[in-house]
Amino acid sequence: MKYLIVLLIFLLLTGCVNNTTIEKNNNSIIYNYNNKDINKNTTITINNTIKNDIISKKNIVKxxxxxxxxxxxxxxxxxxxxxxxxxxxxxxxxxxxxxxxxxxxxxxxxxxxxxxxxxxxxxxxxxxxxxxxxxxxxxxxxxxxxxxxxxxxxxx
Incomplete structure (x- = not known):
């Protein structure tokens, strides 16, 4: 459930993306995507240590x-x-x-x-x-x- 919330927040912040792949390992979630407005093959990693800060009530994006x-x-x-x-x-x-x-x-x-x-x-x-x-x-x-x-x- 937490990974779903992080993914939704990420998509809200970046808008529509093309060719998105998501890799999950023990300590992080890695998003690889191509978008015409962003450098090709950009990788964003969200570590578990900061995941709770992103999901905290103060940082909810609307x-x-x-x-x-x-x-x-x-x-x-x-x-x-x-x-x-x-x-x-x-x-x-x-x-x-x-x-x-x-x-x-x-x-x-x-x-x-x-x-x-x-x-x-x-x-x-x-x-x-x-x-x-x-x-x-x-x-x-x-x-x-x-x-x-x-x-x-x-x-x-």
């Missing part, structure tokens, strides 16, 4: 749902992320700052709750094709239910 309030190309000039509270909700704002053309997007990958802190994982997606040459300021504004401290994590 995915939070969110609502997009607004997004666009005319945010703030400076790259900065911030949050504030309104009506028992946490409002999250991600500003990319000045970009040299249109077509830049902010893709929110996941928002997880760990120790009453909402961790926002996002990726900046540059334009794939020709984009208009105009200075833009891409932003996105999100809302989550509850009052949380927020940490931002740009995934490259």
């Amino acid at each position: 995915n939070l749902s969110y609502k997009i309030l607004s997004f666009g190309y005319w945010g703030e000039k400076e790259k900065r992320n911030y949050y504030y509270y309104k009506d028992n909700k946490t409002i999250i704002v991600i500003n990319l700052g000045e970009k040299p053309s249109g077509g830049y997007k902010i893709k929110v990958l996941n928002i997880t709750l760990i120790n009453n802190t909402a961790n926002v994982y996002y990726r900046v997606v540059p334009p794939k094709d020709f984009a208009i040459t105009v200075i833009t300021y891409p932003y996105i504004k999100l809302e989550i239910n509850g009052i949380y401290k927020v940490e931002f994590h740009e995934v490259r």
Whole structure:
């Protein structure tokens, strides 16, 4: 049962993976997987000595749902992320700052709750094709239910 909980937490933290193999021996669980966003053949080992820390009540990971309030190309000039509270909700704002053309997007990958802190994982997606040459300021504004401290994590 403990190994199942560790596996579920691991999958929540890493998202979908391809070609995953799991090896179990007396002192550790070893995950081998290939993923296009992670270096090939990455191996992660979770030892029994730290397994109990991962499963402790303080470190339970929960995915939070969110609502997009607004997004666009005319945010703030400076790259900065911030949050504030309104009506028992946490409002999250991600500003990319000045970009040299249109077509830049902010893709929110996941928002997880760990120790009453909402961790926002996002990726900046540059334009794939020709984009208009105009200075833009891409932003996105999100809302989550509850009052949380927020940490931002740009995934490259």
